[in-house]
Amino acid sequence: MTKNVIELNSPINILPGVGEKKAKLFHKLGLRSMKDLLYYFPRDYEDWSERHSITEAADSQWFTIEAVVSAVPTVQLKGRLSIIRAKLEQNGAFITAVWFNQPWIKDSLKAGSSYVFHGQVSRRGKQISLQNPQYIIAGKADFLFRPIYPLTQGLTQYDLRRVTALALSSLKNRQEDPLPSSLRKDYKLCTLEYALEHIHFPKTKQDIHLSRERLGFDELFLLQMGLRLIKLRHKEQIVSPIIKGNKDVDDKLQKWVQSLPYELTGAQNQAIADIEHDFKQGKSINSLIQGDVGSGKTVVAAYAVAYTSWCGYQAVFMAPTSILAKQHFQTLIDLYSDTDLELALLTGETKKSEREIILKGLIEGSIDVLIGTHAVLEETVKYNNLGLCIIDEQHRFGVEQRARLGEFSGNGLFPHVLVMSATPIPRTLALIIYGDLDITLLQEKPPGRLPVATYTAREKDRPRVERLLLKRMENKEQAYVVCPMIEDSSQQDLESATGIYNYLSQKVFPDRNIALLHGKLSARAKSAIMADFNSGLTDILVTTTVIEVGVDNPNATMMVIENAERFGLAQLHQLRGRIGRGTKESLCVLMSESDDPKARNRLTALCSSNDGFVIAEEDLKLRGPGDFFGIKQHGLPEFKIVNLYEDRDLILKTNEAVEKILHADPKLEQVENRKLLPFITERLKLNPEPVL
16 A cells, blocks of 8 residues: 655645544634645744742642652542542642543552643632643653644644644655755754744744744745845836936926925925936836825825826826815816816716717827726726826735736836825835835925824813814814724714714704715715815814825814724824814814723824824834734735734845845846745745746
C-alpha cells in the first residue's frame, strides 16, 4: 500500500484521526489544507514557564505550580459525577487538585512524584483548590507554552494541537523559505520552518518573539514588495499622454492662480509643481493627494485639470455621490468663471436629452471637463482626447476602471490618475494601503482657517447647546445636527432623526427654517435640500446620513452630533470637517451620555486636536488595526500576525528591505530574488501577471 505524500496543499483529512465528520468541523474554521493549519496561529498561550508558590494563590487566578503528589488520589462518586482529589505539597504548603469526571487521572498520578500543574484557583474560606488542572511530569522542558486557538463547537484545543503537530512533522524540511538568506542575515530573522514550528509550540518567550518577528516580516515584506512591483510595472507599461504646456498655457495658469480669492499654501504650490513636472517628463501619473479636511485638495486638482485642458486634453472629475458631484461642478464653475473652459455634469439623474448633448460634446471634444459620478465610466461615455482623471473618493480606483477609461479615451492612451483622499492615514499605514501609488501630502491649511472648538455635552447641557444654536442663527450663520446611523435599521435612523427634527422645528425654533435629510429620500430631493442649505435658505440641517466628505458651506459654523459615541474617531473628524471652512469661528458639540471608557477616549481625542494626522494615529491606537479605515475596503489581504499600530517599526523595516532589494535588482532577476515572485503573488491574491 502506497503511503500518501503530504504536501502543503494536501487536504486536512489526509492526517490520521481526521475523518469526514471531523474535517467538516475544521472547514468551519477555514482549515482545509496543511498550509491552512500551519498558518492558523494561536491567539494566546498558556504560560507554564512561570512557577508560583502555593502561598501566593488568589481566587480565580490561573496558576502554575511545581508540587509533589503527597498521597494516592481519592475518588468520590455522586450519582453520575466522579470527583478526583489529589493533595499537593510544596515546601510544606498544601493545595488540593480537583477533577470532575476524569477517573483515569487517579492511576495517572503517582504518590511521591513531582509534577507541574496548571489550572484555576478556587478559594472557599480556608479551603483552597486547583480546578481541573492540566499537568506534566516535572523536569519535562517541552510545552511550557501551550497554544490556545480560536475554536468552533465540536473541536477542542487538543484537536488543534494534535493535527498542527502532525502537519508540522509531516512537512519538516520540505518547505521553501521565500526570503533570501542574505535578507534573513541582515535583519536577524529565523528561518520560516523554525518560525512556524515555534509559533505553535514555543519552548521560551524568545521563541514566540522570534517567530512573530519573522512571520510578521513576511506578511509586510511580501505585500509591500508586491505593491511596489505593481507601481514599477505601471510606470513601465502604462502609456499616458505626454502633457507639455507652452508659454501661452503658462500665462493662462499664472493668470488663473492670481485670480483666486486666496493665496495658495506652500504645500499646494509644491503639489502643483510635482504634478506639472511629472506631466512634462512623460511619466504616467498614478498618485494620491492626501490631506486633512480643508487642506485645499480641490484647488490642486483644479490646477491639474486646467493644465491638462489648456494643453489640448480632456479631464474627468469623478465623485462618489450625486450631491458631491454637483458641488464639485459648482466649485469648478466658480473657479473657472473667467476662463474659456467648457464644463459638463453627468450623473444618474441627468435627463436623457441633456445626456445625449453631453456625450456628443465629449466625443467631438467641445467639452473640456466632465464632472460626474461612476456614470462617467459607462460604456456609452466616450472621449475625444482624455488625458486626466481625478477621483474624489476614499475607495481604491481599480485597475479595471482605469483600463475602461483607457479604452474610451479617444487616443488609445491611459489617462493620468489623481486620487484625492480626505481621510488622513498614518504614514506607516499609507505605505501598506497606498503602496502602489505615489503620495503627495497636504499638511498645511489655507491661511485664515481657524481650528474648530470641540466640546462634549450631556443631555443636561441641551438648553445651553440650543442657546448656542440660536446665537449662530442670529448671526446669519447655519448649523448641522447629525444623527448616527444604526446598522441594519434605517427605519430607526429615520425615527430618531425625525424626532429631533420635530423637536427643533416645532418646540425649540418654530420660526426658523429647519430641514431633514435622510437616506429614504430620492437623489433629486436630497440635492434640493442641500441646494437650499448651501444657498442659506435653511438655518439648521438635521441629517441621518453621514454628510458627504467634501460638502462645503463656509457659512455653516456649528455642528451638533447626537449620540457621538456611536461614531468612529475618523468619522467624527470627517463630520467636523464640514464646518470651519470659512474665516468665522466654528463650534462642534459632541452629545453623549455614554460612560464607556473607549467611547469617552474617542471624544476626548477629538476635543484635544484638529490635526487629522494626529487623530488618525489615535484612531489606529484606539480602534485597533482590524477596524481601522483602509485594509478591508481597499481589498488588501488580511494580517494574521502584524498589528498595524504596535508594529510600526516593523513596517518601516520591511519597507527599507524592499527598497534595498529593488535598488539592486529592480526586476527581481537574481535567482535568490526570483523565487519571491510566487509568494508575492499568493500574498496579494493576484494573477501572476501584475507583478512580473
